[in-house]
Amino acid sequence: MSGLSTIIGSRISTAVEVNKLLVPASSIVEHLRGYCEPALFHTDGFGEFHLSKSGSAFRAKYKGRYFLFCTAHQMKKQRFDHDQLCLLTGDETKIISSHRAIFSEGTADEKDDFDCNLYEFTEVVENGKLSKSCWYDLCGEMANRPVQKPALVCTIGFPGYRNEIDYTNFHYGVSPNAVWGKEEEPSVKGRLAFKPNPRIDFSPDGMSGGPVFGIELRDDKPKAFFAGLLTEATKEKFHFIARSRMFRLIDHALE
Structure with missing residues (x-):
């Protein structure tokens, strides 16, 4: 968070607009973290604790529909099936799977390059099994699909070095990391x-x-927007897929 005030300076000394809400600059990471989840999968073979983790995920909503984004390679790496992806309920004693998976259309090469899957959780949200809070509202951004030139970029995820599942004690301590940076040419x-x-x-x-x-910065007022989904990352550079490409999956889901 210190980098935020350093790079943008006094123009961000009060609050950042997120989904039409004003969030204190000192709380921006905590607020954005609410839209992030570890990508969990229901798996057999671990006694009573049937969970595995593979990467991270993003919770979003659009026109009363609730979705979870993750990358395709997270699932391919561990050979998970789409119905294994799940979310923890509010009391963290139960897990909920999606009722629908939406995929990219196109050739195999195009799908590999896209590296993004979309899962719908509308039914379990509407029946009260998942809360309607903590889903990033895309309604204001679907109509403006190109990514604006940001003054600063931030991603939040759950790195493996501090997010291991304790199968002995049936415990998973969720511990996210936030990484700030400035946009540069992709590799x-x-x-x-x-x-x-x-x-x-x-x-x-x-x-x-x-x-x-x-x-x-709009009229010297800071505003956060969803820019995309993290796909490949090293200590030196983080790559992500642009939101304009991801929104096509939502278009497909609404057809």
Whole structure:
């Protein structure tokens, strides 16, 4: 958070607009963290604790529909099926799976390059099994699909080095990391990228699928917006898929 005030200066000394809410600058990471989840999967073979983790995920809503984004490679790496993806309920004693998966249309090469899956949780939200809070509202951004040039970029995810499941004690201590940076030229085709600032000293493995937010200045007032989904990351550079491509999945879901 110190980098936020350093880079943008006095123009961000009060609050940041997020989904039409004004959030104190000192609380922006905590607020954005509410839209992020570890990507959990229901798996057999672990006694009474049937959970595995593979990366991170982003909770979003649009026109009364509730969705979870993650990357495709998170699932391919561990050979998970789509019906294994799940979310913890509010009391964290039960898990809920989605009722629908939405995929990219196109050739195999296009799908591999896209690296994004979408899952719908509208039914379990509407029947009260999942809360309607903590879903990022995309209604104001679906109509403005190109990504604005941000003054600062932030991603939040759940790196593996501090998010291990304790199968002995049936416990999973969720511990996210936030990484700030400034946009730079990507090294991966079909991606946008930013360079961490300050530099990070940990492996970002496990952060794939986490949301990337940008902060722009409008009339000297800071406003956060959803910029995309983290796909490939190293200590030196974080790549992400642009939101304009991701929104096509929502278009497909609404057809």
